[in-house]
Amino acid sequence: MPLKRYVIVLLAMVLASAWTAPQAQPLEVVATTPSLGMLARAVGGDQVRVRVLAPDDRDPHYLDARPSYMAAVRRADLLLEMGAGLEEGWLPAVLSGAANPAVNEGRRGHFRASDTLSLRRSVTMDGPNVGHVHAEGNPHFNIDPLRMAVLADALAKRMGQLRTEKADYFLARSEDAAQRLRQHARALADRIPADRQFVAYHEDLDYLEEWLPVKVLGYLEPVPGVPPTARHLRRLVRDLEGREGRVLHARYQPSRGAGFLQRHLGWDIHAVSLEPPVDADLEGYLELMSQWAAVFGGG
Numbered sequence: 543m544p545l546k547r548y549v550i551v552l553l554a555m556v557l558a559s560a561w562t563a564p565q566a567q568p569l570e571v572v573a574t575t576p577s578l579g580m581l582a583r584a585v586g587g588d589q590v591r592v593r594v595l596a597p598d599d600r601d602p603h604y605l606d607a608r609p610s611y612m613a614a615v616r617r618a619d620l621l622l623e624m625g626a627g628l629e630e631g632w633l634p635a636v637l638s639g640a641a642n643p644a645v646n647e648g649r650r651g652h653f654r655a656s657d658t659l660s661l662r663r664s665v666t667m668d669g670p671n672v673g674h675v676h677a678e679g680n681p682h683f684n685i686d687p688l689r690m691a692v693l694a695d696a697l698a699k700r701m702g703q704l705r706t707e708k709a710d711y712f713l714a715r716s717e718d719a720a721q722r723l724r725q726h727a728r729a730l731a732d733r734i735p736a737d738r739q740f741v742a743y744h745e746d747l748d749y750l751e752e753w754l755p756v757k758v759l760g761y762l763e764p765v766p767g768v769p770p771t772a773r774h775l776r777r778l779v780r781d782l783e784g785r786e787g788r789v790l791h792a793r794y795q796p797s798r799g800a801g802f803l804q805r806h807l808g809w810d811i812h813a814v815s816l817e818p819p820v821d822a823d824l825e826g827y828l829e830l831m832s833q834w835a836a837v838f839g840g841g
């Protein structure tokens with residue numbers, strides 16, 4: 543090829559790649575929780591940049607609408623939230639402060655995980671305490687790998703709408719992630735002796751029942767969102783006298799109520815993480831699943 547023509551071809555190639563560069567930009571994803579951030583990385587691979595808002599050691603019900611959260615959401619192409627009221631105390635203020643219409647509720651850039659799943663009921667939906675923190679169903683499905691697998695597929699489809707040329711890439715990755723989540727859940731369930739029972743601090747460990755042979759017997763909180771009372775703890779001890787079990791609570795929850803059950807029932811206390819590290823990928827979540835199973839003698 544003559545030099546001049548070669549230069550022209552080269553120049554055309556450079557211009558063409560510059561022209562398509564905006565399409566190749568990774569999706570800017572903001573996830574409210576570390577589990578959702580993990581899922582975004584698992585599905586999005588090198589086509590996403592993920593920022594997680596809630597730290598892994600804080601209760602996601604109770605966060606502040608910090609200016610740094612607003613700044614992150616302002617730049618986002620896609621916002622992922624758990625939904626079902628989990629973030630209702632702070633996310634609306636973050637969204638309004640961010641002033642980014644692309645990620646407002648109802649837009650393609652806003653992904654509400656709870657909309658794509660069937661949720662477990664909450665005790666708050668049946669009793670006289672209707673309307674408390676879990677009125678839309680139990681929003682703590684991040685500890686259920688089977689629901690995370692369903693979410694992976696829904697998330698891949700949404701990412702594919704925002705980056706059509708990468709739709710197949712997202713779908714392939716979500717199928718792989720879903721398969722690994724389901725396989726690991728089955729393997730861990732097989733290792734746990736049947737009928738392990740536990741009391742949790744909050745309704746945030748109920749979804750363990752969905753994939754492990756375990757059963758939640760009660761909660762240290764009298765109602766979700768209300769701290770344990772002496773009266774409620776005494777009644778729990780009375781009801782559970784003579785039974786085998788464990789007390790589980792998130793690391794950020796106080797252990798005082800758990801200590802009361804330990805003294806009166808002789809049960810072991812396990813402080814667990816409910817979220818993987820903020821920068822976790824799928825492996826980090828699988829490791830966390832193993833930690834949950836280990837509490838019951840599996841893992």
Ligand SMILES: [Zn+2]
Nearest residue numbers: 603675746766
């Ligand atoms: Zn809750």
